[in-house]
Amino acid sequence: MSAETRNPLPFPRAILFDLDGTLIDSVPDLAASVNELLESRGLPELSLPEVRSMIGNGVRKLVQRAFAAQASPLTEAELDEANREMVQIYSRQLTRLTSLLPGAQEAIAHLHINGVKLGVVTNKPQVATREILLHFGLTDRLGAIVGGDAVTHMKPAPDALFLALDQLGVEPSQALMVGDSITDVEAARAAGIPVVLIRGGYTKAPVEELGADLICDSLKDLPAALNELRKAA
Known part of the structure; x- marks a missing residue:
């Protein structure tokens, strides 16, 4: 110890x-979820270490950081919509990985x-x-x-x-x-x-x-x- x-x-x-x-x-399930969200917007995936560095302060903040990292920052209205979609995606795979x-x-x-x-x-x-x-x-x-x-x-x-x-x-x-x-x-x-x-x-x-x-x-x-x-x- x-x-x-x-x-x-x-x-x-x-x-x-x-x-x-x-x-x-x-991290594995969050990364899979945020990458599914990014893919739906035609953006490339993030690596596990990249997603890991973005975790903290809730799912909405993770979404905001993920899009910003792909040089595609979101307006507040876009972030609201993306966050709702992220919550739905993540709810399907909370414990898969x-x-x-x-x-x-x-x-x-x-x-x-x-x-x-x-x-x-x-x-x-x-x-x-x-x-x-x-x-x-x-x-x-x-x-x-x-x-x-x-x-x-x-x-x-x-x-x-x-x-x-x-x-x-x-x-x-x-x-x-x-x-x-x-x-x-x-x-x-x-x-x-x-x-x-x-x-x-x-x-x-x-x-x-x-x-x-x-x-x-x-x-x-x-x-x-x-x-x-x-x-x-």
Whole structure:
């Protein structure tokens, strides 16, 4: 196990997980979907690394970035239409190529068994999020699932975190956020919640530069790192 801690953290009553790049690797399905959309407009495909670098801030932002990368930027009206089409395309293949990231299943099972309340907070739409989590058998262990369209302001705003914690019945002072990007860090800071980042997600900057309270190599390391926090509490 390798974990780097910046500041002492209280052991949490609740943990909120990001989805894409934290619990799941959704790049293959997102890339297939956005490339189908681009092809329908007569534009060339993007590579997996290119799509990976565009993920963050929701599907609409991915569509906007994809068209801009092909030197075909969209007006707001065109973006609205392309986003609606992208959502329809992606809904047909949410789990065809998507996989759980290493340690995700085990970490959630371990934390659930040990009485930690769990939630998922993501910018992905609510219906798609629930379908993915159901596919991987995680919903029974989650007390809150909040998608980007369930709140007025998506991450990095704190709205979704507050909604999830309200559903879990836990105050922000008793919670922890686990994610992979600066969006998660900023959302957690805005909510007044400590944040753990997992290496290997969809961040464009080195994870060490994002200001997390704790960094783990993978979700496999998270339960052990939290056990150390419990001992120190």
